Amino acid sequence: MKPRILLIYTGGTIGMIKDPETGALRSFDFTQLLFHIPELKQLDCQIETTSFKEPIDSSDMDLSHWKVLGDIINANYDDYHGFVVLHGSDTMSHTGSALSFMFENLTKPVILTGSQLPIGDLRTDAKENLITSIQLASEWDDNEPIIKEVCIYFEYQLYRANRTAKMNAEHFEAFSSPNYPPLAISGVHLNIDRQLLWKGGFDRVSIAKKESLELSPRIMIYRPEMDSKVVVLKLFPGITEEVVKAICQIEGLRGIILETYGSGNAPTSSWFIGALKDALLRNVRIINVTQCRGGSVDMGKYETSVALKKLGMVSGYDITTEAALAKMMYLLAYMPETGDFKKYFETSLRGEISV
Numbered sequence: 001m002k003p004r005i006l007l008i009y010t011g012g013t014i015g016m017i018k019d020p021e022t023g024a025l026r027s028f029d030f031t032q033l034l035f036h037i038p039e040l041k042q043l044d045c046q047i048e049t050t051s052f053k054e055p056i057d058s059s060d061m062d063l064s065h066w067k068v069l070g071d072i073i074n075a076n077y078d079d080y081h082g083f084v085v086l087h088g089s090d091t092m093s094h095t096g097s098a099l100s101f102m103f104e105n106l107t108k109p110v111i112l113t114g115s116q117l118p119i120g121d122l123r124t125d126a127k128e129n130l131i132t133s134i135q136l137a138s139e140w141d142d143n144e145p146i147i148k149e150v151c152i153y154f155e156y157q158l159y160r161a162n163r164t165a166k167m168n169a170e171h172f173e174a175f176s177s178p179n180y181p182p183l184a185i186s187g188v189h190l191n192i193d194r195q196l197l198w199k200g201g202f203d204r205v206s207i208a209k210k211e212s213l214e215l216s217p218r219i220m221i222y223r224p225e226m227d228s229k230v231v232v233l234k235l236f237p238g239i240t241e242e243v244v245k246a247i248c249q250i251e252g253l254r255g256i257i258l259e260t261y262g263s264g265n266a267p268t269s270s271w272f273i274g275a276l277k278d279a280l281l282r283n284v285r286i287i288n289v290t291q292c293r294g295g296s297v298d299m300g301k302y303e304t305s306v307a308l309k310k311l312g313m314v315s316g317y318d319i320t321t322e323a324a325l326a327k328m329m330y331l332l333a334y335m336p337e338t339g340d341f342k343k344y345f346e347t348s349l350r351g352e353i354s355v
């Protein structure tokens, strides 16, 4: 039996053409995408396609689009062996991170890919990205898919999606995964490093609002809700009290991703620590995530992070800002108000942090 793969087109450069009048890139009818890659017919799998009603540039992605995408995967989950999502690269790491939390105990591959050059371009990177993504989603062994997680495939490398960040707007190698090695490398052969793959399993802490997690470990659970009342506060030398206070006091705010320096360091001024303390007292969750792309938060290592540690701030360890946002939105949507947010966030739920 040939694996059945569902190709989902959301938009992005991969399916774009130049508007002859304005010269700007815009999305075109998805059926033309297959027309541009007749090679797809040679693959040893059955490919079916579906598309967003209105394909979008990934800069327009919001929580409602994540839900549409999640719903498509969820509705078709039993009918396909794997899913390949064509998505703009700009916010692909965000969507990949979100999907990774929305699907707990995934038993099939969900591979996001896109391209830096449109499919119609002579020098396009779209064909290789798409063909290899489909091949990886079709990898099957012992009667089950080899990959059971949300990944990004780009320029010969397969990454765990929630470990990635878009690093380059020019090079074909647009993504990197600084704190976790690639899961697979495409050379003459497709080399999947099975040791690195996510082995699945439940959220080791119960995050469900009402339901019990005492379920068979083979059952995938789809949780599409996300809470958007969050903000990223990136520190920079010269940041003012006025700005920090205005952000911390946003009406209805539930979470702050605090992008700190180095191993989780921040200004020691009393107004700064005070603003954070006030927010924490109002039950705003604050995550300490480093601005460095590689390495981990280690609160207490320097004097400039001792106060944050004393406040009981949540450590993001080596999580990316993209994954931290998605994880926070997910936990805020599903965790009871009284739950131990710090414990849940500091646990690796989908392989997004090295703890």
Ligand code: ASP
Binding pocket: 011, 012, 013, 014, 056, 057, 058, 059, 087, 088, 089, 090, 091, 114, 115, 116
């Ligand atoms: N602006 C495009 C998008 O993210 C870029 C791309 O497709 O890579 O939708």
